[in-house]
Amino acid sequence: MIGRPLALMLLVVLVVGGLAAWHPFSPSAAPVTAGASGDAARGATLFAASCAACHGADGGGGVGPDIAGVSAEAALAKIAAGGGAMPAGLVTGPEALDVAAFVDALDAAPVAATTAEPPPATTAEPPPATTVPAPTGPSEVSVKALADLGGLLRRGQSQVDVLVEHTGFLELALREDNVFNVRFHAEHLSNIVHGEPVRDLDTNGEASNPGDGVGLAGSEGGYVADAEPLFAEIAADPGVSTADRERADRSAATVRFAVDRLATLVERAERIAAVAAAADAADQIRLAGEAVADVVTAYEGMRASLRTYGLAA
């Protein structure tokens, strides 16, 4: 009765299904040996933009699983197939080969070679303390405050580094016109600053934070914000020298400046995380980058100030 249409349908189903089983343009269909077909260096940049947010900059895992040690072939298959919250085909064609080559290389060089951005200049040593006055008998309170500050700012440095790294990812996503990564990395910037609770600003259903959750200046304080009362304690100590007191006052003002710039950054990040198109975020990303640069400078100043205290043990 309807034999011909059914036969035609079956024929087309077999043809389409056969083509799908063959999928000739899949990156995993190409003969791949890492390093021969893919460019791991180019893959590092692509990985940083499209994969590192979930898998970590060194592939060690995060929201997504640890992929260090995964072969190029397996990486290609996974890129093509997707899985869990990862959509299939996030990168395709030669770009998939490049990412696969990079993932393959993670096995041999899991850490240093994996970050696409060089470390920021935030770890530069401050000028030597040539004009440090002698200690004048600080109280135990300010000595403890200095020790606390030392630990606080040392731990915070890694979070500033993460902030700078993700600012780079955000700018890369803008250059690639990748609105999802733009929004994704904007969420990260905000959460690195804000700490817990982690917020899902890009509304992808998953709140993620590449930072350690403490934050730099959130509602519960953070590495930068918590420095101000400590500097204030030192400034209020009658035992410290005038030079140390003035330096503490200036550092407290620097902290306030940094906190203000971090608040600006969060505001920008919230706007960026809501854009409909990557290009719409261009101005906000530039302003966010300026805020991050200011934070880095202020942070350098705080750490340099701490090192030059005559109080320091």
Added chain:
Amino acid sequence: MAHVPLLDIASAYADLMTVVFSAPIVAKVWFATAAVALAVVQVSTAARMWGRLRGVVPLSDAGAKRAHRWSGRIALLLTLPVVFHCVAILGFQTTDARVAVHSVAGSFFYGAFAAKILIIREHRYPAWALPVFGGAVAALLALLWITSGLWYFGEFGIGL
């Protein structure tokens, strides 16, 4: 890098799609969404042609027929980049239930479509055949979109 012609084609496709969209997969999702929107037009104009939904679809018989044909042609064109991406790049997969359902439904879609066209062209099939096969095409398209476009928007938000 070694020269791989097949991947050059996939790369050219990706370059073409990213002229407008942020990634090929985003293009796929939006093309599929547009096709589903036109499928709604298809179903409603088909119903109108069969004497239903007169109050909802304010078209003459001839207008409904014209709208049905053109929405179908445009919808079919919109599915071509989607099927290229799905069939030629991603391929048949069964990694989880959603993907497996999507792959099976995708394999049947053009088959159902071809059968429907044949039924229209050859006027010798039972009256129920056309609405059944036409409905199957629309249902398969809806299922394909639910298991891909809707899922994608839910996971990653709506954006270009």
